[in-house]
Amino acid sequence: xxxxxxxxxxxxxxxxxxxxxxxxxxxxxxxxxxxxxxxxxxxxxxxxxxxxxxxxxxxxxxxxxxxxxxxxxxxxxxxxxxxxxxxxxxxxxxxxxxxxxxxxxxxxxxxxxxxxxxxxxxxxxxxxxxxxxxxxxxxxxxxxxxxxxxxxxxxxxxxxxxxxxxxxxxxxxxxxxxxxxxxxxxxxxxxxxxxxxxxxxxxxxxxxxxxxxxxxxxxxxxxxxxxxxxxxxxxxxxxxxxxxxxxxxxxxxxxxxxxxxxxxxxxxxxxxxxxxxxxxxxxxxxxxxxxxxxxxxxxxxxxxxxxxxxxxxxxxxxxxxxxxxxxxxxxxxxxxxxxxxxxxxxxxxxxxxxxxxxxxxxxxxxxxxxxxxxxxxxxxxxxxxxxxxx
Numbered sequence: 001x002x003x004x005x006x007x008x009x010x011x012x013x014x015x016x017x018x019x020x021x022x023x024x025x026x027x028x029x030x031x032x033x034x035x036x037x038x039x040x041x042x043x044x045x046x047x048x049x050x051x052x053x054x055x056x057x058x059x060x061x062x063x064x065x066x067x068x069x070x071x072x073x074x075x076x077x078x079x080x081x082x083x084x085x086x087x088x089x090x091x092x093x094x095x096x097x098x099x100x101x102x103x104x105x106x107x108x109x110x111x112x113x114x115x116x117x118x119x120x121x122x123x124x125x126x127x128x129x130x131x132x133x134x135x136x137x138x139x140x141x142x143x144x145x146x147x148x149x150x151x152x153x154x155x156x157x158x159x160x161x162x163x164x165x166x167x168x169x170x171x172x173x174x175x176x177x178x179x180x181x182x183x184x185x186x187x188x189x190x191x192x193x194x195x196x197x198x199x200x201x202x203x204x205x206x207x208x209x210x211x212x213x214x215x216x217x218x219x220x221x222x223x224x225x226x227x228x229x230x231x232x233x234x235x236x237x238x239x240x241x242x243x244x245x246x247x248x249x250x251x252x253x254x255x256x257x258x259x260x261x262x263x264x265x266x267x268x269x270x271x272x273x274x275x276x277x278x279x280x281x282x283x284x285x286x287x288x289x290x291x292x293x294x295x296x297x298x299x300x301x302x303x304x305x306x307x308x309x310x311x312x313x314x315x316x317x318x319x320x321x322x323x324x325x326x327x328x329x330x331x332x333x334x335x336x337x338x339x340x341x342x343x344x345x346x347x348x349x350x351x352x353x354x355x356x357x358x359x360x361x362x363x364x365x366x367x368x369x370x371x372x373x374x375x376x377x378x379x380x381x382x383x384x385x386x387x388x389x390x
Contacts, residue, residue, distance in 0.1 A: 003175070003176050004152075004173050004174060004175050004176065005173075005174065005175075005176050005309070006155065006171055006172065006173055006174075007151075007152070007171070007172055007174060008169055008170065008171050008172075009148070009150040009169070009170045009172065010167055010168070010169045010170075011134070011144045011145060011146060011147065011167060011168050011169075011170070012144065012145045012147075012165065012166075012167055013134070013142050013143065013144050013145075013159075013165075013166040013167060013168055014142070014143040014144065014145070015142045015143070015166055019139055019140060019142055020166070022073075022138070022139045022140075023139060023159065023161070023166060025070075025073070026073075026074050026078065026117055026138070026139070026159075027111075027114060027115070027116075027117060027161065028111060029070060029071060029073075029074050030074070030078065030079070030082050030114065030117045031109055031110075031111055031114035033064070033071070033079060033082050034082050034085065034086060034109055034114065035108045035109060037057050037082065037083060037086050038086060038106055038108060039108075040052060040057065041057075041086070041090070053087070054083040054084055054086065054087035057083040057086075058080045058083045061076070061079050061080065061083075064079075073138060074138060075119065075137045075138045077119055077120050077121055078117050078118065078119060078138075080120070081117070081118045081119075081120050082117075084120075085118075086106065089106040090106060093105055093106055115160060115161045115162070116158055116159060116160040116161065117158070117159055118156055118157065118158040118159075119136070119137065119156065119157040119158075119159075120156055121156075122154050122156065122157035123135065123154075124153065124154055126154060126157055126170075127144075127146065127150075127170075128141065131146040131149075132144070132146070134157075134168050136157075136159065136168075142166075142168075144168055150170050150172055151172060151174050152172035152173050152174025152175075153172060153173045153174070154170055154171070154172055155171050155172060155173050156170075156171045157169070157170055157171075158171070162248060163241055163244050163245055163248060164241060176309070177309070179310055179311025179312075180266065180267060180310040180311060180312065182270055183268060183269060183270055184270060185268060185269045185270055185271075186269060186270065186271035186272075186273070186363060186366070186367060187199050187200055187201060187265070187268075187269045187271070187272055187273070187359075187363060188200040188272075188273045188274070188359040188360060188361070188362035188363025188364075188365075188366060189265070189272065189273070189274050189359055189362065190275070190322070190323075190355045190356075190358040190359040190362060191274065191275065191277070191294070191296050191299075192207075192355060193207065193287060193290040193291065193294060194207065194340065194341075194355075195207055195355065196208070196257075196261070196294060197261075197274075198353070198355035198356055198358075198359050199356075199359055200356065200359040200360040200362070200363040202353075202356055204355075205261055207294060208253075208257060209290075209293060210250050210253045210254050210257070210293065211250050211289070211292070211293040212293060214246055214249070214250050217246055218243065218246050218247075221239070221242045221243045221246055222243055224239050224242070225239040225240055225242075225243055254293075254295050254298070255298070258295065258298055258299045258302050259302060261299070262299065262302045262303040262306050263306060265303065266303070266306045266307055266310050266312050267310075269312070270312055270313065271312070271313050271314075271315065271366065271367075271370065272303065272307065272312070272313070272314045272315070273314075273315045273316075273317055273362050273363050273365065273366030273367075274300060274303075274314070274315075274316055274317070274362065275316065275317060275318075275319035275322065275362060276316035276317060276318060276319060277296060277319055279291065279296050279297040280297075300314075300316070313370075315366045315369055315370070317362055317365040317366050317369065318365065319362075322358045322361040322362050322365070323337055323354060323357075323358040323361075324336050324337055325361050326343075326345035326347065326348060326350055326357070327350075327352075327357050327360045327361050327364065328345065328348055328350040329345060329347055329348040329350065331345055331346065331347035331348065333346055333347075337354050339354070340354065341353060341354055341355070342354055343357040
């Protein structure tokens with residue numbers, strides 16, 4: 001049986017004024033329904049110790065439409081998906097409680113915190129043959145920019161608002177493609193804030209510092225926002241949107257950079273090793289702004305996803321002492337790293353760029369892990385030999 005996978009395709013929408021109003025109304029009604037269902041669950045458990053399921057709440061939707069006729073203008077499956085979304089929030093909450101993590105009980109959503117709705121069973125002909133419009137039930141044919149073709153069977157269609165912009169996200173089920181050609185090459189990468197990453201082959205990827213480069217415009221926009229004291233005024237709303245737009249632009253630039261660099265690594269190498277960093281913990285230190293700007297967590301996630309799709313392998317190794325260990329003799333001491341950029345072993349005298357030395361240590365750890373894994377699997381598959389009689 002041919003294996004399949006899910007891929008998401010995101011397209012920009014250009015709705016008319018009437019369609020924008022319909023989209024906004026749908027979002028507001030879904031947000032109110034979400035909060036109402038959360039209140040119902042909370043009240044039922046507090047007052048009667050009763051648990052209400054998503055199925056129970058979906059069964060009551062006809063009564064909601066009868067009491068509130070405005071919900072007749074929203075697709076029935078979109079309303080059902082609101083109940084499923086709340087159910088997913090509760091499942092996450094109970095899972096975190098069970099594992100001893102910080103639980104985080106599901107919260108009520110304000111209008112600014114509820115930005116999407118989903119058609120769980122869209123038509124396979126949702127996008128018109130000419131690729132210029134997409135059909136959204138109860139809203140109509142909305143113009144979209146099909147900047148790249150999608151493929152496979154459409155499983156869900158989500159409509160998302162980002163600031164004043166609207167997007168359609170098609171989640172498609174498609175067969176896994178042919179893996180990329182094997183190169184028999186392995187590489188270790190050492191990430192940092194000076195360089196985005198340095199490879200064990202001595203290649204340097206520039207850290208573009210996207211947030212830093214946009215900080216001047218952002219500072220001006222934030223000062224303008226701070227001078228608008230009226231909380232719900234139109235001028236404050238426009239100033240806030242200018243700030244949000246700058247943040248979104250920086251995030252998109254960073255995402256594009258991560259996709260491009262991950263693709264290069266996956267194309268050139270079969271095995272990629274990187275440090276298993278606690279990015280969230282590191283981002284709480286003195287270099288928090290630089291670490292958030294470089295976005296290691298997002299990059300590692302994209303790298304792993306692309307590797308799985310291409311039939312390649314990504315391994316996260318223990319980051320301890322990789323920058324202090326000599327790759328030649330194995331001597332480990334803090335003093336080996338003479339400076340941020342220079343490595344000199346105090347035992348054997350080996351000198352090298354500090355980041356390249358660390359990347360080679362990361363690669364060596366990754367190769368050892370692979371070798372151990374292969375030997376373990378081989379031992380497990382060996383047939384036991386018959387005992388001799390002496």
